[in-house]
Amino acid sequence: MAVPTQFAYRTSKGIGVVDAAPVYQPLPGLERPEGNLRCCVYSPCGRYFAWASPERVIVVDASVGRAITTLRAQNVFELGFSPLGSFIITWQRPSKYENGDAMKNLKVWNVLEGQSPGSEQDEHVVVGKFVQKSQTGWNLQYTYDERYCARVVTNEVQFYKSEDLGTVWNKLRVDGVSDFAISPGKNHSIAVFVSERKGQPAAVKVYNVPEFAGPVSQKNFFKGDKVQLKWNSEGTGLIVLAQTEVDKSGKSYYGETTLYLLGVDGEFDSRIELDKDGPIHDVTWSPNSKEFGVVYGYMPAKTTLFNTRAKATYSFALAPRNTITFSPHGRFVLVAGFGNLAGQMDIYDVEKNYQKVCAIEASNASVCEWSPDGRHILTATTSPRLRVDNGVRIWHVSGGLMYNEDLQELYHVTWRPQSPTTHPLDNPLHPVSAPHASALAYLGTVKTPSKPTGAYRPPGARGQVTPLAFKREDEGGAAYVSNGSLSLGIGVNGFGKARKREVPGAELASDDGNAATTGSAVDGEEQISKAALKNKKKREAKKAKDAAERATGLAFASDAALPNATPSPSRSPERRDRRGHERDHSREHVEARPQSRQGQRDARRSREQQPSKPSPASRSNGVAAPPPATEPPPHLTVTSPGGAGTPQDKKIRALLKKLRAIDDLKMRRAGGEKLEGTQIKKMDTEDDVRRELEGLGWNE
Secondary structure, eight states, X not given: OOOOOXXXXXXXXXXXXXXXXXXXXXXXXXXXXXSOOOEEXXXXXXXXXXXXXXXXXXXXXXXXXXXXXXXXXXXXXXXEEOTTSSEEEEEEOOOBOTTSOBOOOEEEEESSTTOOTTOOOOOOOEEEEEOOOOSTTOSOEEOTTSSEEEEEETTEEEEEETTBTTSOOEEEEOTTEEEEEEOSSTTOXXXXXXOOBTTBOEEEEEEETTBOSSOSEEEEESSOSEEEEEEOTTSSEEEEEEEOSSOTTSSOSSOOEEEEEEETTSSOEEEOOOSSOSOEEEEEEOTTSSEEEEEESSSSBEEEEEETTSOEEEEOOXXXXXEEEEOXXXXXXXXXXXXXXXXXEEEEEGGGTTEEEEEEEOTTOOEEEEOTTSSEEEEEEOTTTOSSSOEEEEEETTSOEEEEEEOSSEEEEEEOOOOGGGSOOSOTTSSOOOOOHHHHHHHHHOOOXXXXXXXXXXXGGTTSOXXXXXXXXXXXXXXXOOOSOSSOOTTSTTSSOOOOOOOTTSXXXXXXXXXXXXXXXXXXXXXXXXXXXXXXXXXXXXXXXXXXXXXXXXXXXXXXXXXXOXXXXXXXXXXXXHHHHHHHHHHHHXXXXXXXXXXXXXXXXXHHHOSOOOOHHHHHHTOOOOOOOOOOOOOOOOXXXXXXXXXXXXXXXXXXXXHHHXXXXXXHHHTTOOOOHHHHHHHHTHHHHHHHHHHTTOOO
C-alpha cells in the first residue's frame, strides 16, 4: 500500500495527528496530547513531529507516533527544526536574570543526542544559546545541507558552523541590514535587505557564502520599507516583494507594493511590470523554478504567470482572487479568493494548456495547502480569524469533498512534509477514491439553494438589465480607476461626479484654481454645488426685487408730480384710504426689516392688486383713468436694540446686565446650590453697581 499522507492540527484542548488518504484515521501508536499546548511543528524532512507544553518539549516519530526525545524546556512558545531534522530550536519569551542581564531565550538542541532506545529520561546538552528579543524572524536559517546557519544582528549577519554555535565562523557586514534569506538550493547564497534611510534607496544584495567581498547581484529601489524575499527551490532566482507602510499617492490604505526579480548569477535583474493598477495580493514560485504566478490589481484581480525573464506567459480570466499556489509536482495551479472574498477556488491543469479542472467553494477558509501527493487540497477555518465553524476539510483535485472534521477553536493545521518522489503522479484525476463517511454526513446537511443567489437588487431594478456602472470588470463593467482620494471615492466608474472639497458660503474654485464668478458660463454653473446655485439664485432674485421696488418708487413719485392727477372716481374714499395705507405699510416693512417668504408673497400680491381698474365710463370713452394721487411715504427711522445710543446708555445696559447676573446667583444660593469663590465675589459688588447706576442718573 502507498504511504499515506498525514496532517496535524492544534486546538484549545489538544493536538491531533491524522493519516489522510486513503485511510483517514488517527495515527496509530500516538497517545493524543491534551491540555494547553502552545505550538507544534513537523521537521522539514518529515521524520519528526514535536509539540511544546508548559513544562517540556516532546518529539515523536511522525510515522508511528513513538516518543523519541523529551526536552526539559519550560514555557516554550516557538519550535523549529533544521532542514535535515538534526537540530531542534526553541524560543522562549525574553526575560532577565536578577542581576539585570538578559536571559538567552533562543536555544538549539540535538534531536538524538544521548538518547538510548526505549528511554524517556535523558539529559540533553544545549548546542547553542542566543538572546532573541523579537518573535518575528526568531529562528536561525540553515543552508540546505545544515553546514552553516546564520542570524542577523545590528549591521551584520553572523554565520556559524552547525556543530559549533559558540563561535562566530564568519560575518557579512552590511550597514542597515534588517532582513535576510538563505537560498534553499545547493549554491550557498544569501540575500540581504537594507531599507531606505537618509534619502538613500533601499537595496537587496545577493552574496555567495563565504565570499563576502562584493555582491554577485544587487537591486536598488525606492518605496521599500519592508520586503518579502522568495527564493525558488533551486536557488537560482529571487523574487523581491517590496512594500511601503503608507501610499503617498493616496490610492490605498495599505501602502504601495512593487515586484522585482533577481538572478543569482548577476546577469539579470528587473522590475516586473504589471498591466493592472492596484496592490499585489500574492506571488509564488512553481516547483520547477522556471515560472512564477502573481495575483495583482484592484478587484476583480488579474492572475498572470511569468518566466524567469519576467515575461508574461499566460493570464487567467479576471476574477475576485487573492491567492495562487502550485501543486508539489507542478501539474496543477490553484487560484483562490480568501479572507474577505467568497472562498472560491479554481484549479487549472498546467499540462493541458491551463484547462480549468473544477471550481470549489470553500467559504470562510483561512488555510489552503496542497497535499504532498498532489491530488488533494486541505482547507481550514481557524481561530482567531473566525471562532465559529472551525474545522478541516480535504478536497480531491477533481472537486469532490473527501474528508470533514469539525473542531472547537482550531489554531493551527498543516500537512506532514513528504518528498514528491514518495507519491508518483500518474493520473491524478482517475481513479477517485471513495470519500470518507464524515464527508458524506457533511454533504447531507448542506442545503442546496432553490435558486442561484446574487447581489441584492431593489424592487424597482428587478427584471431589468444591470447598468455597466454597477458591473464588475470581469462581468463586462468598467475597470476600476482610483482617483487618489481616501474619502468617499465618488466619481469612480460612473458612480456620480467627482466630489471636491466645498466650504459652505465660500466661492467655489474652478479647475484652474481661480474662483468661479457668478457671471460664468453655463458649464461653470454645472460644476458648482446645488447649495451654491440656490444661494446664487436667491441673491439674483433679491437684486431684481430691489430694482423693481426702486422702479415702483420712481413711478409713484412721477404720478404725484402730475398736476391733473385726481383720485379714481370709481373707488370710494374708504377704499382709496385703505389702498394708500396698504402701500405705506408695505414700504415700511421693506425699509425696516427683511420679509419672510409669506410676507414677500403677500407684498407681491398687494402690489399686483394696486393698479385700479378703469371705470366703465372711461372704458367706453376709450380714455384710461389716471392713477390716483398718492402722498409720499413718511420717513421712517429704524433703531436696533444694541447697535445705537450714547456711551452712557451702553454703560447703563452693561451695569443692568451685571445686576441681573447677581440676582440669578442669589436665587441659586437660596436654592441650596454651592457657589464658587468668584461667584461670591461678584455678588459682593452689588452695592457698588447700584451706586454707579445712580451716579449715571438711572432709577428703578
